Amino acid sequence: METPSDRCGLALLLGCAVSRPRILSAEITLMLIGPSGMMTPVETETLVGLFSLGGAVLGVGGTLLGGWFQQRHQVQVAREERAEARSSEMESRGRGAAEKALIELHALRRHALAWKVGMSDDERNQWVGTAHTMVDEAELNVDLVPGADTLRVRLRDALNVVRHSFFEDCYEADHEAYKSEFDTSHCIGLLAAYMRGDDALPEPTAREEREAIQRDMRAEAGT
DSSP, X not given: OOOHHHHHXXXXXXXXXXXXXXXXXXXXXXXXXXXXXXXXXXXXXXXXXXXXXXXXXXXXXXXXXXHHHHHHHHHHHHHHHHHHHHHHXXXXXXXXXXXXXXXXXXXXXXXXXXXXXXXXXXXXHHHHHHHHHHHHHHHHHHHTSTTOHHHHHHHHHHHHHHHHHHHHHHHSOSSOOHHHHHHHHHHHHHHHHHHHTOSSOOOOOHHHHHHHHHHHHHHHHHO
């Protein structure tokens, strides 16, 4: 049976626990570790289990994190490969369009040299009509060249000059079509410089500069 002395001892122990929590904590730790300072077998097994569990968690987390980084890297590589393929395809298409325009311009210059003094009205009409069709075809191909804004603006002005030159040589003069040949050669020089990758395009001719001024005036009038 519980004696009065036992109840006093229990009350004393509880009082010490309330008044001395740090001492009680130290005493409980000492009870778990043992008087010799060594961990008990129970605590050792618990810590080993905790360490094993922590290692497993870190291992799984590392695996997931590594997989995420690998997947992200693969997505980035695939995106860069697609962008490079698109860029290469656009460059190939652009170069193909520029080559077609250049071929058309060379054919146009040969057509200009086919002019003969004294041609009939029908021959003149056919000559200038064919020239304008070839100019339109060259301009269409130039418009398909990606990333060549400066070239497109310059050639658009220069090709408009060529249209005027063919008309002037056909109906307003009775000599060799030197204006048409000269202005067409200027367009060839512009496009060839772009395709070679020159640092700058050839300087505009006086007729091209006047066409650019007129273009700006038409644009201002239209706004």
